Amino acid sequence: MSYEVTVDEAVARPTAVVAATTTWREFPAVWPGLLDEVWDCLRAAGIDRGCRNVMLYLDDVPNVEVGVALDQPCPLTGRVTASALPAGPVATTVYRGPYAGLGAAHQAVADWCAGHGWPPAGPRWEVYGPHHDDPAEVWTEVHWLLRPAG
Template identity: 70%
Template sequence: MKHAVTVRNVEARPTAVVAATTTWREFPALWKPMLDEVWACLRAADIHRGCRNVMLYLDDTPRVEVGVELTQPCPLTGNVVSSSLPAGRVAMTVHYGSYAELGAAHDAVIAWCAKENLSRTGVRWEVYGPHDDDPAKVWTEICYQLS
């Protein structure tokens, strides 16, 4: 699948997240309980929709933040904390289709940055569009912060 990559300046976006330092091997088993905790916090505040899921990777350790874009104030409980997606210059693409194919979108951004001689900071994130049972209607925004 072809992924068009563009450079944009983005504003910070507030998030509610659970943060963790983990390993790439452990992360696949951790992200869903982390996200479930954020949604439990939102539902307790009577927020049931309108907050897109996000995963922010701060480095390759990885130090990660899993949660949602926060579109309205919400009391945060438990391990859920306030954070934000970073502001600044990013290389980005939008992936349409199965989450299992997200790696190709990340590879496309990395390759494009190398071709364009753009340095990445190591910080990157994914913002997920609304769920749909049809994988062709699923989209994910992928951003890599540029130096």
């Protein structure tokens, strides 16, 4: 699969998240419970759809924030806190297909950054399209925050 990578200027987007420190090996088993906590909080506030799921990887540990992009204010409870997706220059691509293949999209962005003189700043995130039972209809935006090219 080939990926088109573009550079855009991201604006901070408010999120409701549960933050965690984990390992890459443990993360696949950890994130569903974190996302469930966020959706339980939203449903308790009367929101049951319309918020796109997000995963923000702050570093390579990984320290992560798993949750949703908020389009409206919402009371947050428990471990769910307010945060935001980063603002600034980003390299972006769109991945289409089952989530297990997202690593290839991240690698494509990393390769593009290396080949175009845009050093990554560290944080990177995924914004998920609406759920579909057909993996061919699934799409995910992959964003890498950039340092200025130099």
